[in-house]
Amino acid sequence: MASYQRLLRLAITSFTIFFCLLSLSSSQKVTLSLYYEALCPYCAEFIVNHLPKIFETGLISSIDLQLVPWGNAVIRPDGTILCQHGEAECALNAIHACAINAYPDVMKHFGYIYCTERLVLENKLEKWADCLEMVGLSRAAVDCYINGYGNQLEQRYAEETSELYPAHRFVPWVVVNNQPLQENYQNFVMYICNAYGSNQVPEGCRILNSSVETLSRFDSSVEKLSNSHQVCYSNH
Template identity: 50%
Template sequence: MASVNYPCKSLVVLVFVSLLESSTTILPSNSDKLFLALYYESLCPYSANSIVSYLNKLVEDDELLSIVDLYLSPWGNAKIRGNDTFVCQHGPYECLLSTVEACAIHPWPKLEDHFPFVYCVERLVYERKYPEWESCFEDLGLDPKAVSECYTGGYGDELEKYATETNALQPPHKYVPWVVVDGQPLYEDYEDFITYICKAYKGTATPKACSKPSGYSIQRPKAKSIPPVCYRDTIISTLLEQI
């Protein structure tokens, strides 16, 4: 199906186009840990749900988090169109929020610093209040200067190259949220990522969550056995009805 074009020729564009200038592959910062990556886009309701309802469980569990390097990549199904423009699946506002989240990760590289902000923004998306995203600075007691400077001009070489990373995924991502554990995509089982982490972990300090019979395994009703996703080529009007 055809996608709808939303030309975004602005500072937002400059930020994300600059992300394409490197093909550096992101590797776990600690080889003893499992590398968990979430490839998402800011206004996909299912991406928001994966962060608010599932990733948050991981971040709140200190034992479980100690065996994981969690990496967020806010590019998703956006596409470069040339002439310094790109389009986002859910329109210009998604371009803005994805850039804002990338600009939060840049100056606050530690998970404990940037995840609360990303979680706050995505919670507002989940609650359909995303135009209020700037309230997250005040709610979390954060100085918006670093994010603002990144957004308006500090986008250069230091930002992670989210577009390049997402476009280079093998196998290619089909939708978001797209969750990868140590290089292996979980496909439709993305909600059960903690179960996969527990199965893949080879260390001796097994977290309590992994000692449970089924970990945090998600039990979905049979009628909803496959979790919803935002497909790369889904018609935009259908998705916007769900935001």
């Protein structure tokens, strides 16, 4: 257990180190929005295995990252919430909402969300409470959930998700500067980097693009993911 916690803490800490090594970009940030649900395995896989690259390269300094933990949930006529993967998902969605609210610094709330989603992939969700200690955060998110404020935050995320155009068809649903990437969501870095003019490319893009000569060549080298890519489809 101690060894596992050390490894997980090391992985989370690495994001902070990379982030601190690079200064904030003076150019306008690109908005990256992730609409997800906590127990969708493909959302967890994206959060754990793909999103970290923007922290590892310092690209996060050029991005306004918005995490929206609602996904395919629905509000019943009586006002209660029905989640695609059951009550446990509703609870974790609300806890994530509380974390985003309680720890506005993206490094802090992403670190916590990353930790819990890694536990989802490892089938160790019962250890979710340990993530607060691992990332060095207070109990504010847990207190927020216990007092019911998390459900109020979830209502806001439900409204935000319902206003997507076009409407989301599945999660993870990734949007870059209001452009939904749909099945091509794993290529989100390409869209982020191409949102900048050729004279304003962030250093993080240059790092990720070091194996090719130009961003345009990078663009043409990426194959679009097929429609059969694994996602959690909306039932409504």
